[in-house]
Amino acid sequence: MGDNLNGKVAIVTGASGGIGKCIVKELLSEGCTVVGFNYVQDSDVNEYTEYIVDITNREQVQDAIKHVIDKFGRIDVLINNAGITKDNLVYRMSYEDWDSVITTNLTGAFNMVKACIRELVKNEGVIINLSSIVGLEGNVGQANYSASKAGLVGLTKSLAKEFGRKNVRVNAIAPGFVETPMTEKLPDAMKKATIERIALRRFGRPEEVAKLVKYLVTDGTYITGQVIIIDGGIEI
Numbered sequence: 160m161g162d163n164l165n166g167k168v169a170i171v172t173g174a175s176g177g178i179g180k181c182i183v184k185e186l187l188s189e190g191c192t193v194v195g196f197n198y199v200q201d202s203d204v205n206e207y208t209e210y211i212v213d214i215t216n217r218e219q220v221q222d223a224i225k226h227v228i229d230k231f232g233r234i235d236v237l238i239n240n241a242g243i244t245k246d247n248l249v250y251r252m253s254y255e256d257w258d259s260v261i262t263t264n265l266t267g268a269f270n271m272v273k274a275c276i277r278e279l280v281k282n283e284g285v286i287i288n289l290s291s292i293v294g295l296e297g298n299v300g301q302a303n304y305s306a307s308k309a310g311l312v313g314l315t316k317s318l319a320k321e322f323g324r325k326n327v328r329v330n331a332i333a334p335g336f337v338e339t340p341m342t343e344k345l346p347d348a349m350k351k352a353t354i355e356r357i358a359l360r361r362f363g364r365p366e367e368v369a370k371l372v373k374y375l376v377t378d379g380t381y382i383t384g385q386v387i388i389i390d391g392g393i394e395i
């Protein structure tokens with residue numbers, strides 16, 4: 160148990176998800192107060208404070224952030240982790256599925272940044288955005304998801320440039336395939352074919368992504384505006 164984040168307050172969106180749960184544990188292990196913004200109630204919340212927030216709803220986000228500042232006094236870390244997939248070939252992708260993925264993954268992150276940025280500037284804070292290798296390379300059947308994740312790369316770099324002189328660091332993490340509810344739904348044949356392309360011949364574990372998040376928050380004090388790939392070596 161470390162104490163690098165003693166007295167600091169972190170917000171993690173999608174804290175009830177596969178990677179989100181592990182990020183919460185890592186931040187707690189450094190003595191941080193963690194607040195999860197969850198779409199659905201997390202049955203095993205006990206160590207962190209949970210707010211039920213839809214990050215696509217700007218009023219809900221602003222109200223919840225005000226509440227966090229009133230209750231905990233500050234915000235130092237924002238982890239934009241919530242994300243969804245609605246995969247389909249473009250021929251079959253509905254406008255609704257395009258809109259909901261872009262609105263959740265990209266606009267949702269912006270809504271969080273907008274609501275927190277003054278606090279983060281005040282406290283020389285840190286933002287981490289969960290992008291994906293698909294945002295760098297594209298993927299068949301994921302035009303909406305890959306566009307949203309590429310958008311997060313642009314958001315990350317722009318924020319890093321805009322707030323660097325205020326000592327706010329902003330980075331993105333681009334995981335490959337990680338064992339979580341999000342990838343559980345992939346067909347077995349696709350999982351098998353994907354593993355063949357990974358040098359380490361396995362999917363990543365959510366704990367491995369969470370450790371990288373912790374590193375970027377605590378020790379990575381001279382890293383900003385970067386996209387860190389964590390994918391077990393895909394097509395290297």
Ligand SMILES: NC(=O)c1ccc[n+]([C@@H]2O[C@H](COP(=O)([O-])OP(=O)(O)OC[C@H]3O[C@@H](n4cnc5c(N)ncnc54)[C@H](O)[C@@H]3O)[C@@H](O)[C@H]2O)c1
Nearest residue numbers: 173175176177178198213214241242291334336337339341
């Ligand atoms: N699992 C992977 O292989 C993988 C790979 C690359 C990137 N990622 C990214 O990592 C992040 C976490 O993914 P995961 O695999 O843990 O997914 P997950 O499905 O287990 O968790 C996603 C979380 O986001 C929450 N969420 C969705 N919409 C929301 C909304 N409108 N408001 C608030 N919360 C909302 C869900 O309730 C859930 O808790 C996502 O951004 C995902 O795109 C995952």
